[in-house]
Amino acid sequence: MSNKSQSLQVNCPTCKNVVEWNENSKHRPFCSDRCQKIDLGAWANEEYGIAAEPSEEWSGDSSFTTEPSEQTLQ
Numbered sequence: 001m002s003n004k005s006q007s008l009q010v011n012c013p014t015c016k017n018v019v020e021w022n023e024n025s026k027h028r029p030f031c032s033d034r035c036q037k038i039d040l041g042a043w044a045n046e047e048y049g050i051a052a053e054p055s056e057e058w059s060g061d062s063s064f065t066t067e068p069s070e071q072t073l074q
């Protein structure tokens with residue numbers, strides 16, 4: 001039984017700083033509160049970007065064409 005204390009390290013998605021993945025890093029995987037907010041802000045902006053609703057004009061004609069009936073045999 002070896003109780004190995006593995007110190008996992010990740011890189012902050014915002015500034016690429018090395019962040020230790022432990023209880024002390026409250027904002028992991030970010031290095032700081034600032035970086036976390038920056039990333040969340042960017043994400044929110046993207047969310048707003050795709051808010052445009054598709055104004056697809058739907059014409060009333062049927063999209064499916066009438067299939068040719070099998071009239072090979074007379």
Ligand SMILES: [Zn+2]
Pocket residue numbers: 012013014015016017030031032035
């Ligand atoms: Zn950072």
